[in-house]
Amino acid sequence: MRAIMNISLPEPMATLIEQAVASGKYSTKSEFFRSLVRDWSERKLAIELKESRNEMKEGNRKLLRSLKDLR
Numbered sequence: 001m002r003a004i005m006n007i008s009l010p011e012p013m014a015t016l017i018e019q020a021v022a023s024g025k026y027s028t029k030s031e032f033f034r035s036l037v038r039d040w041s042e043r044k045l046a047i048e049l050k051e052s053r054n055e056m057k058e059g060n061r062k063l064l065r066s067l068k069d070l071r
Contacts, residue, residue, distance in 0.1 A: 009017070017032050026032040055061065 017029055020026050020032055021029055
């Protein structure tokens, strides 16, 4: 299932996106934004993993015996 979202951009940003699509790097404006969200999501996950590793190194960890312990 897909959701439709409308956004408003300053003209220079809109032009950059149109140029990226015209160059063939992205097939549509929607694909440009899907790629942007995927990249953001991957960076967010990487940051969270790094923070988790740092917490473990500092001794801030909890032994999980079941999924209920995640709460």
